[in-house]
Amino acid sequence: MDRAKRVFSSKQLVTLVWLIGLVVVWEIVASVVQQTKRTPEYVLPHIYQIVDSVFSQNLVNGSQTASQVVLTHAGITLARAGIGFLIGSAIGFVLALLMHMFLPVEKIAFPYLMLIQMIPILGMAPIVLAITKDIDKSRIVIAAILTFYPVATNTLAGFKAVEKEKLELMYSIAASKKDIYRKLLIPSSIPYFFTGLKISAPMAITASILVDTLQGGGGLGCMLSQSLKHAMSIYVFWQIVFFSAIIGILSFYLMSLVERLVSPHTKVRR
Amino acid sequence: MEKGVLDMEVRPMKIQFNAADEALDKKEAGKGKQNRVNKDALTTVLYPVLFGVLILVLWQTQLLHRILGTDTFTLPLPGRIINIILANVPEILKNVQATVIVAVGGLVLGSVLGYLLGIVAMAFPKWGYGGISIASAFTAVPIVAIAPILNNLTKDFSDDPHVRSMIAKTLVVMITCTVSMAINAYRGFTELKPFSLDLMKSYAASKMTVFLKLRVPNSLPYVFTALRISVPASIISALVSEYFAEYIIGVGRQIRESIVLAQYATAWAYILVACVIGIMMYAILLVTEGVVLKGRRR
Numbered sequence: 137m138d139r140a141k142r143v144f145s146s147k148q149l150v151t152l153v154w155l156i157g158l159v160v161v162w163e164i165v166a167s168v169v170q171q172t173k174r175t176p177e178y179v180l181p182h183i184y185q186i187v188d189s190v191f192s193q194n195l196v197n198g199s200q201t202a203s204q205v206v207l208t209h210a211g212i213t214l215a216r217a218g219i220g221f222l223i224g225s226a227i228g229f230v231l232a233l234l235m236h237m238f239l240p241v242e243k244i245a246f247p248y249l250m251l252i253q254m255i256p257i258l259g260m261a262p263i264v265l266a267i268t269k270d271i272d273k274s275r276i277v278i279a280a281i282l283t284f285y286p287v288a289t290n291t292l293a294g295f296k297a298v299e300k301e302k303l304e305l306m307y308s309i310a311a312s313k314k315d316i317y318r319k320l321l322i323p324s325s326i327p328y329f330f331t332g333l334k335i336s337a338p339m340a341i342t343a344s345i346l347v348d349t350l351q352g353g354g355g356l357g358c359m360l361s362q363s364l365k366h367a368m369s370i371y372v373f374w375q376i377v378f379f380s381a382i383i384g385i386l387s388f389y390l391m392s393l394v395e396r397l398v399s400p401h402t403k404v405r406r
Numbered sequence: 407m408e409k410g411v412l413d414m415e416v417r418p419m420k421i422q423f424n425a426a427d428e429a430l431d432k433k434e435a436g437k438g439k440q441n442r443v444n445k446d447a448l449t450t451v452l453y454p455v456l457f458g459v460l461i462l463v464l465w466q467t468q469l470l471h472r473i474l475g476t477d478t479f480t481l482p483l484p485g486r487i488i489n490i491i492l493a494n495v496p497e498i499l500k501n502v503q504a505t506v507i508v509a510v511g512g513l514v515l516g517s518v519l520g521y522l523l524g525i526v527a528m529a530f531p532k533w534g535y536g537g538i539s540i541a542s543a544f545t546a547v548p549i550v551a552i553a554p555i556l557n558n559l560t561k562d563f564s565d566d567p568h569v570r571s572m573i574a575k576t577l578v579v580m581i582t583c584t585v586s587m588a589i590n591a592y593r594g595f596t597e598l599k600p601f602s603l604d605l606m607k608s609y610a611a612s613k614m615t616v617f618l619k620l621r622v623p624n625s626l627p628y629v630f631t632a633l634r635i636s637v638p639a640s641i642i643s644a645l646v647s648e649y650f651a652e653y654i655i656g657v658g659r660q661i662r663e664s665i666v667l668a669q670y671a672t673a674w675a676y677i678l679v680a681c682v683i684g685i686m687m688y689a690i691l692l693v694t695e696g697v698v699l700k701g702r703r704r
Contacts, residue, residue: 150536259645262665342548
């Protein structure tokens with residue numbers, strides 16, 4: 137405990153130093169690139185150039201500045217990712233519950249849950265688009281598929297990790313099946329459920345951006361490929377890279393935050 | 407019993423990512439003990455197979471199409487997909503080769519780099535681990551964002567677009583594989599069995615000996631934990647990085663190109679191939695793990 141505390145107190149410092157180190161390395165490479173390449177901003181621009189473009193008032197597509205473009209399309213992408221994520225996590229949780237309640241369901245679903253994590257779902261994105269025929273629906277579907285299996289496997293593991301003694305206690309006080317689930321199994325599976333969510337939140341966002349690149353019609357990925365194809369300022373691309381990185385990381389912390397709000401009593405040691 | 411508890415504690419990463427495998431291990435162990443294995447084992451195999459057959463039948467009889475609201479053009483019948491694969495074996499093999507080289511190359515490079523980073527982090531715990539935890543935050547960066555950057559970065563590496571796309575794709579895969587290996591290797595080096603370090607000290611073992619005889623063997627199960635995460639990840643990132651690559655080759659790229667040309671049956675053939683690659687690489691990993699860690703777990 138003491139050691140953990142000490143690490144924590146110095147953690148910010150370590151993080152800060154590493155971040156500064158990263159920036160320095162980036163800038164050195166960017167300077168080298170600037171000297172040697174013909175179009176340095178396509179390879180690695182300076183960080184201040186990117187920051188500058190965020191606040192720049194120059195219009196990139198006739199009506200919007202670079203950061204406005206990024207933000208409006210981020211809204212489209214994230215909304216779809218969010219819907220897919222919610223649907224996926226609901227399905228995942230229910231599936232885990234059913235698997236735990238009914239043995240045949242577990243036997244049927246379990247091998248397929250194993251298989252699905254070896255299958256490159258993102259590679260199937262184009263075909264989902266072809267089936268749903270609608271970019272919005274396919275974003276939601278892909279994000280939901282990517283979300284549901286980490287949630288299902290982790291929640292199931294949560295149900296199974298309940299101590300035998302606790303279950304025996306429930307039996308000894310003749311608790312009904314409903315009560316056992318409501319008061320013991322579901323609450324104790326919550327930390328595992330959130331572990332699943334933390335894994336799948338960045339995946340859902342990645343999926344949504346990737347699906348964007350497949351077709352026009354807005355969204356971060358669409359802007360990303362347009363920017364790469366010289367249709368608008370390349371800094372839109374760099375802003376999207378940074379934005380998606382930050383959102384990916386934030387989504388992980390958002391899940392931790394929600395977890396703390398939902399179950400403030402469970403201590404998480406990870 | 408005590409050993410079991412310990413195992414659970416030192417392998418949380420595995421539970422997180424491969425809860426399914428864990429549960430399967432347990433189930434198999436439990437099955438061995440009971441003697442009504444027959445019926446239990448039978449249904450364990452039978453139920454999923456029946457379910458699979460049911461889906462295939464629905465698919466072949468086009469009921470699945472009605473449920474999904476699609477047609478045989480976008481979702482061709484299984485027989486047709488198999489026929490396409492059989493008819494295009496040389497072409498498919500060429501693409502499979504490109505994808506597998508990228509995936510395996512990136513996986514090996516990334517894992518070796520991650521393991522070395524784990525060693526560095528072990529040597530300088532405070533700064534090293536801080537660095538790794540920052541790096542782990544960057545795993546949340548979408549592959550979609552990394553792939554184009556590396557494409558641009560590697561433009562001058564070679565005059566042959568095939569070679570430089572390969573380099574770019576391999577680098578993307580490498581990046582996605584490095585961090586999980588670094589974190590797990592670090593855990594493997596530091597989460598030792600209680601008193602084992604004290605024992606080594608009582609032998610007056612040098613740091614090198616402790617490293618080679620205690621830390622490296624201890625890290626092996628963790629290496630496989632990391633690989634279980636990064637093997638599927640390597641294939642996914644190989645497929646996705648192909649979307650952005652300059653040179654048109656690879657299973658992932660063919661899926662996309664076929665869709666653009668409205669060749670849905672061909673796209674499905676490549677999807678099936680991609681799934682088979684994923685399953686085979688995972689199976690190879692599990693077999694290797696079984697051989698290397700024989701008699702270690704349980």
